[in-house]
Amino acid sequence: MTxxxxxxxxxxxxxVVLCRDLDVVASGRTPTRGGKGSSRAIQGAAQLVRRLADKHGLTVERAAFAPTPPVHSTVERVRLQAQRTGRLAIVTRSAATTAGDAAGVGAPVPVECLDTVDPGRPVIVxxxxxxGYAAVAGLVNAAVAAGRDVTAVLTANDEAVLVSNRLETALPVVDDVDVEHVLGAKLVAVEVREGVSPLQRLTDPFWLADAFGLGDEERSDARVIADQLFDSVCAVVTLSDSAEPVEPVPIPELPAGPVHVVRLGDIAGEANSRRGSVSVDSLVMARMGGDGEAPAEADELADVLGVPVTRIDSEAGAARAGALTTPGLPADVVVVDVGGGTVDVVAEGDRIVLPGAGQLLTTATATALDISTSAAEYAKRSEAVTAVTVQLVEDEHGRRRFLDRPLDGRSTGWLLTQAPSGLLPFTSALSGAEWRSWRLAAKRLVIGGNVLRGVQRVAAGVTGVLLVGGGAGDDELVRALAERLGHDVTVGRGNVGGGLGHRFAVAYGLVVLASAGIAPAQPTLEC
Structure with missing residues (x-):
């Protein structure tokens, strides 16, 4: 037996897989060194073969290899042009604390100048x-008692509740506001809602148009402002004498060749995300290209291993041959290999490679949440937990558990993902349910959309899709692809050889094809 x-x-x-004929004896994997197609990668692969052989007491007699150049998938983010809002601007849509349950419109006035205001003129303090809060409350109370029409209070300090508790008249109060910017406006509208009630006035473009006296040509600006404030419980909107100049952002040009583009706004819309909770003003794209260098050939691997090496011309063919050893498959199944940079869709007699897979999902996550790429890499993979206290966490299903070791107190209220060093905080802007919705929507659009595109091009009407590669280990991705491909398509994961799982489709497929009798490349022996 060979x-x-x-x-x-x-x-x-x-x-690497080691087989006696087609019976798997050992398998292993290691990070690729020096880049796919390089001589250094060949050396690293040979070392892995030797380690596995020594561990299991085997002598490798033949090898199978498919020389292929690397496919570089470049991922980038492009910021989109902000929507025009004319003379209107949102100063804030959130605050550390608020008080009151009302809306007010008026001219901005410094608190120390209240005694100079015309009593019949609505003002925002x-x-x-x-x-300080005591001085602000005292000046506002005195102004109201003198007949001034105060409709809201804005303060730069984190003191909204302290101010509100000392007011003799109930008013909406918002803190952490850039009051110097507000004082430069012509009119200001403020709304605060208590409890879970969302904004009612500032999300109504007709109310905004009336409150600010807008003409017909500015109603579209009010509509944009109102749309951006949905899901907020407080907001401050200003009207200036003239529209601030908007620096134009060039329309992104799509590169030539295969490219996959995803708009973050589409993901947020699919997930029904709260306005302002995730970034929507960018798109992310992946494009593909090689370095033009010829890959290391089978004879180089033969030289290093000292055994005959069979050269297989098609890595995609090997992937399909290995994947088809999964038990229970229909005859016409399409194999989909999900990697970090690309998605390979392989049908019988046809194949397509598309850029945009795990790396693109990482970039989309980092951009939407405004977090580091390393944190996004872990966050995108699976469910998160919320730190209720330093020792109590709640998962996305509402189940709670106590931790063996307390967290840093600064993590309370944050979402945490599992990382090699333990639980890693990555955002406090979303609840567990909101993050789950966004994460699943991102997988449907970023990777699911790519797979759907590939399947439609190489095997339209297929009823079975088999996932292999590193991405197939993501349970949520399997679900996302099933949802994207529809109920008529059965989606499952590879189990190569009935026991290797989803990662070794190409390695085992090489042995399957090579053992069919393709002539091997002989090693060059040194004298």
């Missing part, structure tokens, strides 16, 4: 950081 080594050098990892 002992075979199937060697699959990928962009990120190298997989603006208190800078030099004014």
């Amino acid at each position: 002992v075979w080594a199937g060697v699959d050098i990928g962009n990120a990892t190298t997989e 603006c208190a800078g950081p030099a004014h």
